[in-house]
Amino acid sequence: MxxxxxxxxxxxxxxxxxxxxxxxxxxxxxxxxxxxxxxxxxxxxxxxKTSKYPRCPVCGKSSFLHHDYEYYSNYRCSDKKCNHSFFVPKVTAIPSTSISKLSGKTNFKRIRYPVHIILSALSMFFLGKNSFRNIALILKTVFNVKVSHTTISNWCKKFAPLFHNISLELIPMLNLNSDEWHVDETVVKIAGKKYYLWFVIDSETRFILGFHLSPYRDSRQAFALLNSVRNLGTPSAIVTDRYSAYKVPVKSLFGDSVKHIRVESFKDDITNNLIESFHHQFKAWYNTKQGFASFESANNLIYMFVFFYNFVRPHSSLNGLTPAQVAGLCLSPKEKKKYLLVA
Ligand SMILES: [Zn+2]
Ligand SMILES: [Zn+2]
Structure with missing residues (x-):
């Protein structure tokens, strides 16, 4: 030129x-x-000459870095009258949830049994409270298929990456924008040690948006959990207990437009029954196993439980639909087979 x-x-x-x-x-x-x-x-x-600092979301004026933290930065509006303080997350610095540590198979290659036998065994384990021996007995009597209880135990763990891939394909078909997302933790034992199972559940569909298994209960874990679900939809509010570890992660990852409701205890909350219903079913299943043997198997098994809870189990409180169906998942019989939702 x-x-x-x-x-x-x-x-x-x-x-x-x-x-x-x-x-x-x-x-x-x-x-x-x-x-x-x-x-x-x-x-x-x-x-x-663009400023490396974001504009104030309230008045649009420039901001300055007030304080820099490991997982977020705190900016202040440079306009003295506005003086708005806001957080911007450092999403690449935030650790990922335990779901990133799933291990096992992503297909049925080199499995000697037909897929419908495996899916039957998985359903008996994750929808019911059957032991592996019990499932082996049923497969023998109903299908005349001989499978050892250890093989069934392995099936229940090792296909978690396969079902995770399916879930990654299905979740974009769901509408998870909702009134409230509830965050809660429960305790599980792994090899005798206490672990926290953190999860996020959508109040309208009861869909479990994500979970995180960790021996720690601190704000780093809350960052990991909430960062893993922030792109799945936009709730009007995030509901947590009064535990302070949630405060900063909610504010920095969801901004000021999403309300953070902190309830004294979920017992006081009317919508508590939805958390309870997940807890109840999870505990009923968990109590049959007296804890988990290792982190790896616990993480895989919980992933599978959550998958069956979201996509396979019909909920009586949802008129017999699955949470995924309430969130808009509508598949033909052929697609259901493809995504292993039916045998
Ligand atoms: Zn000159
Ligand atoms: Zn401002």
Whole structure:
């Protein structure tokens, strides 16, 4: 592009004595000032002077960094009258949930049994309270298929990555924008040690949006949990107990437009029954196993339980629908088979 504005040296303001002086690395014509020997490329666009700090979401004015933390930055509006304080999450610094640690198979390759036998066993385990021995007995009597109880135990764990991939395909079909997302924790034992199972449940559909299994109960875990669900939809409010670890993660990940309701205890909350119903079913299933043997198996088994809870189990309180169906999942019989929701 030719410069149509008359040349002027930015250093000495000389307007008529120049040499053309080749091109710069971006291909712009360079000039050499014959008065002061300054080199310059007048057509080169000057680097945009955008502030690296975000604009105030209330008044749109610039902000300054008030305090920088591990998982978020606290900015303040530079307008003295507004003085709004807001948090911006550092999403790449936030650790991922235990779901990122699922291990096992993503297909049925080299499995000697037909898929419908495996799905039957999984349903008996995750929808009912059957022991692995019990399931082996039923498969033998009903299908005349001989499977050892240890094989069934392995099936219940090792396909978690396969079902996770299915869930990643199905979740975009759901509408999870809702009044309230409830966050809660419950305690499970792994090899005799106490672990926290954190989860987020959508109040309207009862869909479990995410979970996180950790030996710790602190704000780092709440960051991981809430960061894993923030792109699944927009609730009007996030409901948690009064536990302070939730405060900063909710504010920085969901902003000021999502209300944070902190209830004294879920016992006081009218919508508590939805948390209770998940707890109840989870505990009924969990209590049959006297804890988990290892973190890896606990994480895989809980993932599978949640998948069956979301996509397979009909809920009497949802008129016999699954949470996924209430959230709008509508699949043909053929698709249901493809996504392993029916055998
Ligand atoms: Zn000059
Ligand atoms: Zn402001």
């Amino acid at each position: 030719q410069n149509i504005v008359p040349l002027k040296c930015p250093k000495c303001n000389n307007t008529h004595l120049f040499y053309k002086y080749g091109k710069d690395k971006d291909g712009y014509q360079k000039y050499l000032c014959r008065k002061c020997y300054h080199q310059f490329a007048p057509d080169k666009p000057s680097p945009k």
